[in-house]
Amino acid sequence: MNIDNREELKKLLDAQAFERRQVVLSSGKTSNYYFDGRKVSLNPMGAYLIANIICDMIKDDEVDAVGGLTLGADxxxxxxxxxxxxxxxxxxxxIVRKEPKKHGTMRQIEGPPLKPGQRVVVVDDVITTGGSIIKAVQAVxxxxCEVVKAxxxxxxxxxxxxxxxxxGVKVQPVFTAAEFGL
Structure with missing residues (x-):
């Protein structure tokens, strides 16, 4: 992984994606901070850094497909x-929908069709309880498909x-909360 890209991304995440205040998370737990990765993944510089870091992280894994649960992964x-x-x-x-479509194709996984045996990586902006990634893993x-890592x-x-x-899913975060002093 390119160290300069990682350090630049860390600065960007720290400045834009963390809100240090009391919040109730989707899991129902209370936390002293909120992390909204979309504030950086929807920023041109952030998108560039994230994409290149993840490419570095998967380049030797013989991966066929990458995706995740909407909306954090989109x-x-x-x-x-x-x-x-x-x-x-x-x-x-x-992209994995939270629920299969109720009309049209009725698919839960959008994009070119995945095929049995494909090696996939599931991505998301944050892991708390793992719920979003677990839904995506179950769908693929x-x-x-074989889930190589999350x-x-x-x-x-x-x-x-x-x-x-x-x-049985290997987890490889780009950062941990501890790296931000949380």
């Missing part, structure tokens, strides 16, 4: 597609990584 996946193309990394990209496993911008270190590891 901007990451979009930026990753451009960086992967520039690096001649042939990846299929996908249902179509017969990558999140920040692991809040609140049990989500451990829950994924119990499912």
């Amino acid at each position: 901007p990451i996946v979009g930026a990753l597609g451009v960086a992967a193309y520039q690096r001649n990394m042939p990846l299929t990209l996908f 496993r249902k179509v017969g 990558i999140a911008l920040v692991d809040r270190q609140e049990g989500g990584a451990e829950a994924l590891e119990k499912m």
Whole structure:
């Protein structure tokens, strides 16, 4: 992983994605900070840094596809597609809906169809309990894909990584909350 990109991303996340105040998380837990990775993944510089860091993290994993649960993964996946193309990394990209569509194709996974046996990486902006990544992992496993690993911008270190590891999913965060003094 390019150290300069990682340090630049850390500065950007620290300045723009963290709100240090009392909040109630989607898990129902109370926290003294909130992390909104979209504030950086939807920033052109942030998108560039995230995409290139993730490309570095997966370049030796023989990965066929990368995606994740909407909405935290959406901007990451979009930026990753451009960086992967520039690096001649042939990846299929996908987005997992929280629930299958109730009309039209009735699909839960959007994008070019995933095929059984494909090696995939699931991405998200944050891991707390692991719920979003777990939903994405379950959806891609249902179509017969092998989940190589899960990558999140920040692991809040609140049990989500451990829950994924119990499912046989290797977790590789770009940063942990501890790296931000949290």
